[in-house]
Amino acid sequence: MKPARFAYQRAATTEHVLEALHRSGGEARVIAGGQSLVPMLNMRLARPALLVDIMHVAALSHVDDDGARLTIGAGVRQRDLEMRHDTAARQPLLAMALPWLGHVQTRSRGTVCGSIAHADPSAELPLVLTALRGEVHLRSRRRARRLPAEAFFTGMMVTARAEDELIEAVSVPAVRPGTGYAFREISRRHGDFAIAAFAAVADEKELRLAIGGVAETPKARVLPTDQGLDDALDTFAWNLEARDDLHASARYRRELVRRIGREVVLAAIRDREARALKEAT
Amino acid sequence: MSRQAPAVLDAGQRHPVRFTLNGRKAGGEAEPRMLLHDFLRHVLGATGTHVGCEHGICGACTVQIDGAPARACLTLAVQADGAEIRTVEGLASAPDRLSALQEAFRAHHGLQCGFCTPGILMSLDALLRERPDCGEAEIRETLSGHLCRCTGYTPIVKAALAAAEALRVPHHA
Numbered sequence: 001m002k003p004a005r006f007a008y009q010r011a012a013t014t015e016h017v018l019e020a021l022h023r024s025g026g027e028a029r030v031i032a033g034g035q036s037l038v039p040m041l042n043m044r045l046a047r048p049a050l051l052v053d054i055m056h057v058a059a060l061s062h063v064d065d066d067g068a069r070l071t072i073g074a075g076v077r078q079r080d081l082e083m084r085h086d087t088a089a090r091q092p093l094l095a096m097a098l099p100w101l102g103h104v105q106t107r108s109r110g111t112v113c114g115s116i117a118h119a120d121p122s123a124e125l126p127l128v129l130t131a132l133r134g135e136v137h138l139r140s141r142r143r144a145r146r147l148p149a150e151a152f153f154t155g156m157m158v159t160a161r162a163e164d165e166l167i168e169a170v171s172v173p174a175v176r177p178g179t180g181y182a183f184r185e186i187s188r189r190h191g192d193f194a195i196a197a198f199a200a201v202a203d204e205k206e207l208r209l210a211i212g213g214v215a216e217t218p219k220a221r222v223l224p225t226d227q228g229l230d231d232a233l234d235t236f237a238w239n240l241e242a243r244d245d246l247h248a249s250a251r252y253r254r255e256l257v258r259r260i261g262r263e264v265v266l267a268a269i270r271d272r273e274a275r276a277l278k279e280a281t
Numbered sequence: 282m283s284r285q286a287p288a289v290l291d292a293g294q295r296h297p298v299r300f301t302l303n304g305r306k307a308g309g310e311a312e313p314r315m316l317l318h319d320f321l322r323h324v325l326g327a328t329g330t331h332v333g334c335e336h337g338i339c340g341a342c343t344v345q346i347d348g349a350p351a352r353a354c355l356t357l358a359v360q361a362d363g364a365e366i367r368t369v370e371g372l373a374s375a376p377d378r379l380s381a382l383q384e385a386f387r388a389h390h391g392l393q394c395g396f397c398t399p400g401i402l403m404s405l406d407a408l409l410r411e412r413p414d415c416g417e418a419e420i421r422e423t424l425s426g427h428l429c430r431c432t433g434y435t436p437i438v439k440a441a442l443a444a445a446e447a448l449r450v451p452h453h454a
């Protein structure tokens with residue numbers, strides 16, 4: 001399997017990227033880590049005329065932390081974020097999810113923003129972005145805008161990104177006192193795409209559960225913490241409109257939502273209590 | 282615009298690609314669509330890197346790019362321009378020698394047909410360098426990125442543990 005022909009440009013600045021996307025009229029594509037795009041090129045599922053390599057743009061390669069939000073630039077590789085000394089302290093959910101994303105051999109190249117752009121329904125980072133109410137920072141020559149995760153993911157591998165837009169960064173709120181987090185993934189083998197994946201955030205105001213791998217995009221719900229939890233999970237399970245596929249039946253997926261969903265929200269509540277205890281001492 | 286836009290490498294034309302291969306300068310010409318494993322094997326004649334699935338699943342093509350294990354089949358040769366590439370040919374200090382990791386694979390039957398071996402060695406070599414005190418769990422996690430149709434993995438894990446041990450203990454001939 002070899003890719004069809006395309007031209008290649010190694011951009012040095014964000015302006016170069018935007019200019020190339022602007023001029024090509026949809027024929028150009030960004031190449032970041034290449035871990036989803038190159039398989040598609042090899043299988044000739046994608047046949048772009050031009051690939052714009054963004055990995056040498058210095059301005060895109062940072063993680064910025066202003067205390068309230070972590071902003072992860074388009075050039076930041078998944079493995080770099082995983083290995084950063086303070087990722088777990090600054091946003092635990094990211095640190096919990098990253099080891100599940102493929103293998104070290106793919107995380108070493110793949111980027112955080114590339115996974116968001118690719119928008120696989122089973123992918124971990126779109127799920128985490130949804131659970132945390134993160135934002136996608138888009139830029140083109142025409143405009144710059146930010147979209148909340150839930151508005152960005154519009155369908156299976158379909159997003160609100162226009163063809164001339166670059167995902168410049170994604171941002172998530174940093175850890176907040178009094179907040180607990182939990183993540184869990186069900187897959188056949190570690191590193192496989194999720195049959196279902198769960199990310200929960202519990203703070204004093206609400207309990208929020210996001211689920212990936214079941215609907216066409218990750219979905220989040222605010223759940224009650226009292227006896228209503230099981231009913232709410234059951235409703236959530238049906239609302240996701242799971243389908244049968246090669247990996248699991250719809251019924252199995254609904255059962256995962258009810259049972260694993262419950263375990264994960266309880267784990268987030270326990271995490272919140274553990275963190276509160278630590279903050280107190 | 283701050284700087285002049287960088288050159289577009291035309292489709293269907295060959296362009297110079299240069300990088301460091303196992304510590305030495307290497308170079309050749311490649312169309313933008315040429316994958317790194319084909320460049321290594323066909324242009325540079327470095328056939329130690331194997332090719333299986335060509336879509337990132339099997340791990341046979343794994344090399345080290347700037348020190349980290351990565352799929353050559355998911356990397357364009359032009360993307361590797363200027364990088365530091367290490368392949369299985371670079372593991373041993375001389376053609377008639379084996380590295381400690383390779384020696385452990387031989388001693389513990391870590392290979393049968395050997396198709397998966399170069400890729401697995403490059404992943405484990407990086408792991409042992411980064412985490413000399415790694416245990417079985419980390420070794421298995423690293424191996425999750427590789428398929429071996431012959432060994433059942435157990436001898437590979439044993440070999441990796443033995444290599445980690447050998448590398449920790451000061452060497453004696």
Ligand SMILES: Cc1cc2nc3c(=O)[nH]c(=O)nc-3n(C[C@@H](O)[C@H](O)[C@H](O)COP(=O)(O)OP(=O)(O)OC[C@H]3O[C@@H](n4cnc5c(N)ncnc54)[C@H](O)[C@@H]3O)c2cc1C
Pocket residue numbers: 029030031032033034035036037038039074100101102103106107109110111112113114115117118120122123124125165166167168191192193194336337338
């Ligand atoms: C064996 C294997 C296992 C994997 N397992 C998982 C898994 O378990 N979970 C998971 O989530 N993923 C998995 N992946 C995919 C993951 O590795 C990719 O890294 C990720 O999906 C895409 O990121 P990338 O940087 O490699 O993007 P690329 O492959 O370079 O690009 C992907 C798409 O996004 C576009 N794009 C990339 N960056 C931008 C940007 N900044 N702005 C606009 N468009 C952009 C590209 O044009 C392309 O269409 C796996 C891949 C492999 C090969």
Ligand code: FES
Pocket residue numbers: 331332333334335336337338339340341342343352353354355
């Ligand atoms: S040939 Fe590259 S992973 Fe299979």
Ligand code: FES
Pocket residue numbers: 391392393394395396397398428429430431432
């Ligand atoms: S030794 Fe034959 S595939 Fe691994």
